[in-house]
Amino acid sequence: MRYLPLTGHDRTDMLATIDAPHIDALFVDVPEEARLDGPIHGLPLHASEMAVERHMTRLARQNTVAGEVPFFLGAGAYRHHVPASVDHLIQRGEFLTAYTPYQPEIAQGTLQMLFEFQTQVARMLGTDVANASMYDGSTACWEAIGMARRITKRGKAILSGGLHPHYVSVAKTMAKYTGDQLETALPTLSADTDLDALIAAIDDDTSCVVVQYPDILGRIADLRPLADAAHAKKALLIAVVTEPVAMGAIVSPGEMDADIVVGEGQSIGVGLQFGGPYVGLFGCKDKYVRQMPGRLCGETKDADGRRGFVLTLSTREQHIRREKATSNICTNSGLCALAFSIHMTLLGEAGLRRLAGINHAAACRAADRLAKVPGVTLVNDSFFNEFTLDLGREARPIVRALADQGVLAGVSLGRLYPGADALANGLIVAVTETSSDDDVEALATALEAALA
Known part of the structure; x- marks a missing residue:
């Protein structure tokens, strides 16, 4: 497909057709503090391919890889093994x-x-x-x-x-x-x-x-x-x-x-x-x-x-x-x-049922273990592979502290519902076939230390 750029006259005609005085009028719904008034501060206008690659690699290394740490995040996005x-x-x-x-x-x-x-x-x-x-x-x-x-x-x-x-x-x-x-x-x-x-x-x-x-x-x-x-x-x-x-x-x-x-x-x-x-x-x-x-x-x-x-x-x-x-x-x-x-297709109906059974069994074991942590209460005893814990205190700082230790403990309800004090102690924990018993023990141990 050929790229056919618009001329200044074309742009003027388009703005007139929609009754917009200038191009910035198209962005009035974006808060003013979120709009750029020039190049992004700190970014060079150009760089070599190798320099960009090195820079992006450094940025990527700041990420925590899900498969390399105990991982219990869920709340709508789940880590499963993909063949x-x-x-x-x-x-x-x-x-x-x-x-x-x-x-x-x-x-x-x-x-x-x-x-x-x-x-x-x-x-x-x-x-x-x-x-x-x-x-x-x-x-x-x-x-x-x-x-x-x-x-x-x-x-x-x-x-x-x-x-x-x-x-x-x-x-x-x-x-x-x-x-x-x-x-x-x-x-x-x-x-x-x-x-x-x-x-x-x-x-x-x-x-x-x-x-x-x-x-x-x-x-x-x-x-x-x-x-x-x-x-x-x-x-x-x-x-x-x-x-x-x-x-x-x-x-x-x-x-x-x-x-x-x-x-x-x-x-x-x-x-x-x-x-x-x-x-x-x-x-x-x-x-x-x-x-x-x-x-x-x-x-x-x-x-x-x-x-x-x-x-x-x-x-x-x-x-x-x-x-x-x-x-x-x-x-x-x-x-x-x-x-x-x-x-x-690889799973088939029987495979999906087996996978679901593995998920549920792993979640049950995790829920039983985590419910034994002093100060922790299992909110719901009816679940599939995801359940909620009441930590007895605000969950967000605890989740951050555990993340610093290399344990991704789950999703705090305070993050999903900021300002809802009645939910602040809640922690959603997702357990899939990728969660080992050692991962669960690492989470339980970290929670015990954080709540002590």
Whole structure:
């Protein structure tokens, strides 16, 4: 693709068309203190390739490598073992350089991969259909809220206190532009979920109820009563799954009559990668498929009766008239979806169930050991591979102190909910198949010393 730069006259015409007096007017929503008024202080205007490489290497060495220390971080992004074959296969040229199939029927390999991805996601989430695919779990969550508005013609969404606060933040950002009313709450540092409060809050104006499963504290609840209550008021139940490996051990949200199930697929096939890129999961009941964002790949037969794949449904703004689009998503996280699908294929259903069992058993051993640390209380005794501890004092400084010792103890609730004093003592601990008994003992020993 050739680069055709704009002239000064072109820029002037563009600004006039959108009634902007100057280029800086496009950035008025960025706080003034966050805007640059010149080159970044301290950075040279140019440097040799070798100098840049040495500088970036020095910066990279400041990072703590997850696989080299006891690692218990979770809260929406999880460290799992990804087989080397996943990385090998996604780097094949036909996958690595492929982009959105604008002429889909000639991209049979891409369409087949996305079709298989959809099948795996739908079976995992317990939904009739799944799309391919979304940016990540948080944006998939918002897309589900928007979809519920289109279906119910209502504009009030009730968000569980157990929903990840980053997901809530994304929803609030988007709701500013759609007029949706979001009812939110903070979680409580207890074993009880807020399902009863959610049920009580549903009224005739409610479009949907959004609940995380397992929730931000790792708690697992039966969603059936919530689904029944929502449906009684003609509202939808949206379930959010941030740890898809859990679906190998617990009942899927779709089986509990959730209307839309979304989530983050990072745990399967995709590394932590400093927070992205990740891959969103999105499934729903068949009757709502035409309101589903993203794209849907389907299987068919060609004129000679051979198996083939087509782009069955595409509701994105770049494929159809913008005013008819159900989403403005402009990519499909295709490479991450491929990594997910390859890893799932290697595991199979039996492998996923075994992996889930290993995770849960390791988390149970860790919870038992950490609960013996003086001053530590296990908040929830119902969990998959992630649970919450009450340290009896503010968790953030303890987490920092342990990190300085080379132990990444978990995610403090004070970090996720700054200013919420009732949650400040909480520590979310995630344990996966990559966590050894020695790692758990190192965490327990470090906690004992820090709390003494």
